[in-house]
Amino acid sequence: xxxxxxxxxxxxxxxxxxxxxxxxxxxxxxxxxxxxxxxxxxxxxxxxxxxxxxxxxxxxxxxxxxxxxxxxxxxxxxxxxxxxxxxxxxxxxxxxxx
Amino acid sequence: xxxxxxxxxxxxxxxxxxxxxxxxxxxxxxxxxxxxxxxxxxxxxxxxxxxxxxxxxxxxxxxxxxxxxxxxxxxxxxxxxxxxxxxxxxxxxxxxxxxxxxxxxxxxxxxxxxxxxxxxxxxxxxxxxxxxxxxxxxxxxxxxxxxxxxxxxxxxxxxxxxxxxxxxxxxxxxxxxxxxxxxxxxxxxxxxxxxxxxxxxxxxxxxxxxxxxxxxxxxxxxxxxxxxxxxxxxxxxxxxxxxxxxxxxxxxxxxxxxxxxxxxxxxxxxxxxxxxxxxxxxxxxxxxxxxxxxxxxxxxxxxxxxxxxxxxxxxxxxxxxxxxxxxxxxxxxxxxxxxxxxxxxxxxxxxxxxxxxxxxxxxxxxxxxxxxxxxxxxxxxxxxxxxxxxxxxxxxxxxxxxxxxxxxxxxxxxxxxxxxxxxxxxxxxxxxxxxxxxxxxxxxxxxxxxxxxxxxxxxxxxxxxxxxxxxxxxxxxxxxx
Numbered sequence: 001x002x003x004x005x006x007x008x009x010x011x012x013x014x015x016x017x018x019x020x021x022x023x024x025x026x027x028x029x030x031x032x033x034x035x036x037x038x039x040x041x042x043x044x045x046x047x048x049x050x051x052x053x054x055x056x057x058x059x060x061x062x063x064x065x066x067x068x069x070x071x072x073x074x075x076x077x078x079x080x081x082x083x084x085x086x087x088x089x090x091x092x093x094x095x096x097x098x
Numbered sequence: 099x100x101x102x103x104x105x106x107x108x109x110x111x112x113x114x115x116x117x118x119x120x121x122x123x124x125x126x127x128x129x130x131x132x133x134x135x136x137x138x139x140x141x142x143x144x145x146x147x148x149x150x151x152x153x154x155x156x157x158x159x160x161x162x163x164x165x166x167x168x169x170x171x172x173x174x175x176x177x178x179x180x181x182x183x184x185x186x187x188x189x190x191x192x193x194x195x196x197x198x199x200x201x202x203x204x205x206x207x208x209x210x211x212x213x214x215x216x217x218x219x220x221x222x223x224x225x226x227x228x229x230x231x232x233x234x235x236x237x238x239x240x241x242x243x244x245x246x247x248x249x250x251x252x253x254x255x256x257x258x259x260x261x262x263x264x265x266x267x268x269x270x271x272x273x274x275x276x277x278x279x280x281x282x283x284x285x286x287x288x289x290x291x292x293x294x295x296x297x298x299x300x301x302x303x304x305x306x307x308x309x310x311x312x313x314x315x316x317x318x319x320x321x322x323x324x325x326x327x328x329x330x331x332x333x334x335x336x337x338x339x340x341x342x343x344x345x346x347x348x349x350x351x352x353x354x355x356x357x358x359x360x361x362x363x364x365x366x367x368x369x370x371x372x373x374x375x376x377x378x379x380x381x382x383x384x385x386x387x388x389x390x391x392x393x394x395x396x397x398x399x400x401x402x403x404x405x406x407x408x409x410x411x412x413x414x415x416x417x418x419x420x421x422x423x424x425x426x427x428x429x430x431x432x433x434x435x436x437x438x439x440x441x442x443x444x445x446x447x448x449x450x451x452x453x454x455x456x457x458x459x460x461x462x463x464x465x466x467x468x469x470x471x472x473x474x475x476x477x478x479x480x481x482x483x484x485x486x487x488x489x490x491x492x493x494x495x496x497x498x499x500x501x502x503x504x505x506x507x508x509x510x511x512x513x514x515x516x517x518x519x520x521x522x523x524x525x526x527x528x529x530x531x532x533x534x535x536x537x538x539x540x541x542x543x544x545x546x547x548x549x550x551x552x553x554x555x556x557x558x559x560x561x562x563x564x565x566x567x568x569x570x571x572x573x574x575x576x577x578x579x
Contacts, residue, residue: 014363016181053174053368061373065115065153068122076133076141076240086132087237090183093229 002032101296101332103325104303105262106254108291109269110247111279112225113157118244119224120148120191120372127241128285136240140227142187148371150175154222154246155198155375157278160385161248162199162220164272164392169382173198175222175372179365183238184226192249194366196374197221204252204272205394206264215265216253223247248278254293254305259321266290266314267416271393275418283313290317296328296338303328304338308352311345320345324352396421404428404437413445419459420444426466434477435470443473447487451494463497464490472500479560485509513560515567518551521559522567525550526575536572537579544568 008028012019019027070076073086082089118125121139138146162169176194202217225245230237250269256262270288273279280287290311295303308324311317320343328338343352391399393415400411415421427440448469452462472489475481481489481504492503504510512518525547526533535543544565551564 010363014179014365053370054373056373058373060375061149062152062155062375063122063149065117065151066122067117067124070123070135070137073131073133076136082235084232084235084237086134087230087239088133088183089235090238091235092231093183093236 003028003035101298101329102257103294103296103321103328104254105256105292105294105321107250107252107256107262107265107293109250109252109266110289110291111250111273112287113154113246113248113278114280115151115153115157115246117151119151119154119222119246120244123241123244125245127245130241132237132239133241136243140186140240140244142185148191148369150372150375151246156385157246157276158198158220158222158248159377159382160276160389161250161273161278162202163382163386163389164276165199165202165204165217165220165250167199167202167217167220169377170196170198170200171379172196172374172376174374175369176366177369178223180362182226183236184229184243186227186240186243190223190226191369191372192223192366193221198377204265204268206261206268207394208258208260208264213255213261215255215261218251218253220248220250223249254295259318259325262292262321263314263318266317268394271416275390275392286312292317292321294321294324294328296325296332303332304340306338306341306343308343308345309355316345316347319350320352323350327352390418393418393421400437404441406438406441410441410445413449414441417459423459423466427470430467431470432474435473439473439477440470443469443490447490448494451491455494462494464493468493468499475500475504479513480511481509482511482557482561484557485511508556509558511560512555512558513563515563518555518559518563518567519571521551521554522564522571525554526568526571533572533575537576 005024005028008019008024008031011031012024012027077083077086077088080088113125115125117123118140121137123135123137123140124130127135139148159169173193174196175191177189178192178194179189181188197219199220200218202220203214204217205212205214207213225242225247227238227240227243230239252265256265270279270281273288274281282288291307291309292311293305293307295305297303306324306328308320311320324343331338339357341354342356344355345352396415397408397411400406400414401408406414413420414424424440424444427444428437431437431440448462448464451457452459469490472481472486472493476483476486485504488507489500489503489509492498492507493500496503498506512521529547529550532543532546536547547568548561548565551559551568552561555564
């Protein structure tokens with residue numbers, strides 16, 4: 001099932017990746033090969049099997065509504081490439097969140 | 099045929115839990131220093147695992163029940179993928195295919211007409227970090243990230259701004275009755291998105307979404323603006339673009355944020371970190387049994403049981419704490435003080451004092467029992483209405499019981515003949531002219547003499563008694579002369 005060039009460009013856009021022309025062609029080929037491989041699984045008859053997103057059969061894992069200690073602020077900001085006072089500092093965003 | 103709007107709403111309501119949705123950090127972020135209530139789960143650090151807050155699930159199911167929804171037997175959390183710095187994981191944990199609640203309704207009443215606004219779904223998700231834009235960068239505070247957020251989605255069942263106002267007002271009242279949300283819009287505890295299309299009856303318009311509305315006023319003003327904008331376009335024969343709008347609070351106008359072509363691709367999929375939930379019907383029934391009497395049912399009962407007007411019943415039931423105060427007062431009321439009188443004093447005098455001093459009913463030091471004790475004195479004629487108001491104000495400030503205030507201020511109405519007769523005699527002696535006129539049959543002068551009695555008693559004389567005593571004294575003099 002070959003991916004179109006537009007599909008690769010769309011996936012790159014969603015992943016915030018800038019691809020060169022040569023890369024788009026290469027990934028078009030490679031991603032298509034991956035999908036072909038996954039397509040083998042599609043041949044299995046799953047009619048009688050309920051859909052699942054989990055391989056472990058856990059359910060109803062919940063916690064009581066109790067407060068536990070948070071991280072010290074210095075640890076929270078420990079890996080921040082840029083900070084101002086106790087805030088993370090990120091490149092200005094003007095676009096409004098979805 | 100005129101154009102008419104069709105409106106649907108999404109309401110985001112923060113849940114009043116102690117801890118966050120998927121971790122133990124405190125959810126009470128309002129006054130906390132930046133990034134002080136954060137852990138690896140909120141930060142989306144590799145390996146961190148979210149765990150569902152049971153109380154948040156309970157609060158959402160409770161809301162679903164209050165909104166007459168079907169409660170899911172199996173529910174699940176999904177990842178809503180989008181890149182934005184307020185979500186460091188690159189996705190928001192939300193619910194897509196299997197929300198906790200669906201297919202409910204909320205009844206509203208506008209201009210005496212009752213309508214059910216259908217609720218499509220109520221689901222649970224996490225709030226995002228707070229972004230502050232400053233010169234050269236955006237500042238991120240993750241304290242709000244992960245606070246439980248409930249989303250209530252209506253069907254497009256509303257057709258006027260008044261219906262929308264009533265819907266959000268009712269909804270806020272219900273959430274506060276349930277104790278699941280503070281209703282505090284200034285702190286962002288409730289946020290709104292509306293979608294609105296305008297068309298002739300029977301036709302379909304183009305849906306325009308307005309996002310980031312943080313108050314009832316923003317909701318109604320933006321809708322008025324947007325309905326007028328779309329109507330203008332249609333009347334000129336144009337067509338409305340399917341877009342997402344923002345609301346400019348200061349300039350009071352909508353502006354385009356995103357066109358249909360730029361619609362985001364969220365790629366929802368089940369969150370593998372969170373096992374599904376199966377809800378036991380017996381547990382759901384237990385919650386149903388715990389539902390309090392909700393505001394509209396209460397208002398109807400007040401009209402039926404106490405003969406209150408729809409307006410008064412609505413005012414008394416809008417806030418649960420006010421309704422509880424009213425009911426406690428009715429239960430404590432002695433003979434002679436009825437629910438109507440309590441309602442009048444509560445929604446009149448007491449509300450006036452609360453507004454003037456910006457107090458909520460919880461902050462008022464007057465007990466329901468003290469209020470009805472005061473009303474009993476007024477009803478029995480031991481206190482004039484004016485004095486009653488004065489006493490109430492003092493009670494409001496000091497919390498002292500009414501009998502104490504009346505005694506300290508010497509406000510008790512003088513209904514004792516022996517006490518009042520000397521005052522009347524003295525007034526007549528001091529006013530020979532008016533007395534002569536009265537004796538000559540000029541009845542209107544009686545009102546002047548009454549005024550003198552009231553002045554001499556600082557307003558405490560029982561008016562009926564004072565008048566009778568004046569007439570009797572005059573009569574005696576007429577016979578004596």
